[in-house]
Amino acid sequence: ETGVTQTPRHLVMGMTNKKSLKCEQHLGHNAMYWYKQSAKKPLELMFVYNFKEQTENNSVPSRFSPECPNSSHLFLHLHTLQPEDSALYLCASSQDRADPGRAGELFFGEGSRLTVL
């Protein structure tokens, strides 16, 4: 138990569906992240939120729409996805860091395994 909970754990959707992934952290952290993990590729950073404000959008297609209503919750809204979007989507959180250029510890959830048919 890392203190970061993701739901659902598994999701199968068609290309015309709209679905959402949810992430909740119980660690009191101020930063939350969405990562995409595909086979044979490195973990790809998608979005970063600090104090509910989006600070990073790593050129993610608009069919992925993040929402961060507060520092404890993060959503990823999905619509008109493509089969190549099938992957494990990982949410993570971290504390604010006092030292620029030094990454703090990321606490990851267990991930949501997405399959797009």
Added chain:
Amino acid sequence: TQLLEQSPQFLSIQEGENLTVYCNSSSVFSSLQWYRQEPGEGPVLLVTVVTGGEVKKLKRLTFQFGDARKDSSLHITAAQPGDTGLYLCAVTQGGSEKLVFGKGTKLTVNP
């Protein structure tokens, strides 16, 4: 071109053997982290190294950061089935706090 090269990509060994996995680059890093991701789970941080030449030990795991801060190694002594997982290195560069991950080494320790 990948910023980080992790090797080997796959490693399958017997319980009790020793092993070393590597994380290499031509770039200099401010800090480097190692994570382990077990099947069906998210990655979990093992260690952070920030000083060139630094060596850190975590039970049977020994982590080394290269003198030039361009590479790192993870050595496991007397591997156990519980060590099975994907070992990921991640780095920050310059003044950025953004973590960049390697593809990982998938380790299987057979009983």
